[in-house]
Amino acid sequence: MSYAVTLEPGGAMFFAEAGEMLLDAALRQGVALAHSCRQGICGACRVQLISGQIDRSAEEPVAMDGAESGEVLCCRASARSDLVLSSTLPTGRQPLPVRKLLGRVAGIRRTGAADVLILSIKLPREAELDFRPGQYVDLTTREGVRRSYSIAQASGRGDCLEFHIRHCPGGRFTDGLFNERESRPGTGHIVQVEGPYGSMWLREADAPVILLASGTGFAPIKAMVEEAMRLGIHRPMRLYWGGRRPADLYMDALCRHWAAAWDGFSYIPVVSDACDADAWQGRTGWVHRAVMEDIADLAAYHVYACGAPIVVESARQDFSRICGLPRGSFFADAFVTAKDLSSGVCAAA
Numbered sequence: 001m002s003y004a005v006t007l008e009p010g011g012a013m014f015f016a017e018a019g020e021m022l023l024d025a026a027l028r029q030g031v032a033l034a035h036s037c038r039q040g041i042c043g044a045c046r047v048q049l050i051s052g053q054i055d056r057s058a059e060e061p062v063a064m065d066g067a068e069s070g071e072v073l074c075c076r077a078s079a080r081s082d083l084v085l086s087s088t089l090p091t092g093r094q095p096l097p098v099r100k101l102l103g104r105v106a107g108i109r110r111t112g113a114a115d116v117l118i119l120s121i122k123l124p125r126e127a128e129l130d131f132r133p134g135q136y137v138d139l140t141t142r143e144g145v146r147r148s149y150s151i152a153q154a155s156g157r158g159d160c161l162e163f164h165i166r167h168c169p170g171g172r173f174t175d176g177l178f179n180e181r182e183s184r185p186g187t188g189h190i191v192q193v194e195g196p197y198g199s200m201w202l203r204e205a206d207a208p209v210i211l212l213a214s215g216t217g218f219a220p221i222k223a224m225v226e227e228a229m230r231l232g233i234h235r236p237m238r239l240y241w242g243g244r245r246p247a248d249l250y251m252d253a254l255c256r257h258w259a260a261a262w263d264g265f266s267y268i269p270v271v272s273d274a275c276d277a278d279a280w281q282g283r284t285g286w287v288h289r290a291v292m293e294d295i296a297d298l299a300a301y302h303v304y305a306c307g308a309p310i311v312v313e314s315a316r317q318d319f320s321r322i323c324g325l326p327r328g329s330f331f332a333d334a335f336v337t338a339k340d341l342s343s344g345v346c347a348a349a
Helices: 022-028 175-179 217-232 254-263 287-294 309-323 338-343
Strands: 003-009 013-015 045-053 071-073 083-086 098-108 115-123 136-141 146-150 160-165 190-197 209-214 238-245 263-273 302-307 330-334
Touching: 003 022, 003 071, 013 022, 022 045, 071 238, 071 254, 115 175, 146 160, 160 217, 209 287, 209 309, 217 238, 217 254, 217 302, 238 287, 254 263, 254 302, 263 287, 287 309, 302 309
Parallel strands: 003 083, 209 238, 209 302, 238 263, 302 330
Antiparallel strands: 003 013, 045 071, 045 083, 098 115, 098 190, 115 160, 136 146, 136 190
C-alpha cells in the first residue's frame, strides 16, 4: 500500500510505501527535502505534521531534542495514512540523480594536522559525478565498510573527487587510510562512490553569508567558497572555522589567502583548547559563540554550518533563539561517525 504525501507550502507531492522512510520516498521520486546524515542523528530533515498518521518507531531521541510538538523526522518516520507536511526549510532546486560509481584511490596526502588527510578518488572518464558544491557522497570499500564524506572541491562535475578525512582511532575505514604500510598514495584501491546527498549548497540570494565549520567540516565550506569565487559571487561572506588546537585548522593559509585576495570575504579562526605551547593569539572558545559575539542580529543572514553534530545543533538553536535567525536561513550538514550511530550520542566538537 502506498500513501500520498503533500508538502506545504507549494503542494509538492510524492508517494510513500508502507514502512518506507519518508525521506527515502521523496528522494526516490525527485522531491527535494532538506536532509543531512540520513541516520536520525542530525535532525536536519524535521518537518511539521499537519494531518495524517505517522509511524515514529524508528525516530532517534537525540535528533528530536528540542523538537516542537508535531515535528517529524523524515529519515526515521514512515506513513500510516495520506499525509500533509509543512517544511519551513526551503527545499531548493530539484535533487541531482544519485549514482553508484566505482573509483580508485588516486592519492593520500597528509596535512598540517596529524589526524587529517586528503583523499583523492579518480572516477572513470566516462562516469563523472554531478554534484553541488557542499554536498556529500557515501564511500564503500571493497570490504563493505561504508562512510559519508563531503566533497571538498568547487567543480559541480568531476572525475576526480577530493575528501578531507579525520582519523577516528579504531575506525574500520580510517585506520587503513592512516596506516601507511597498508595504504599508500596511488595504491589503486577500489572504492564505490554513491551520491550526491545533502542539501547544503549556496542558495541564490542577496543575503550576507556566515560560513561555520568545525574540524573537517571545513571540506564542504571550502567547496562552496571556491564555487562562489569561480562564479564571481560578491555577497559578503564571513568564514568562522573552529578547532581544538591551531593545527586543526589545517588549511589556515588558504583561508588567509582568500581573505586577502577577495573583497567582502572575512576569515575568523577560533581555537577552543589552546595551550601555552601553541602561542595562539587569535579568538578562543566555541566557534558558534564567536559568531554571536560579532553579530548580535542574524535576521538578515544565511548561515551554512558543517561539523560535529553538537556544534551544528548548538548553532542552529542559539542563532534562532538568541540572534533571530529565521529557521529557513540555516543550512547544515553534521558529521556523524559510526560511533555516533551505534551510541546515539552526538559527537563532541
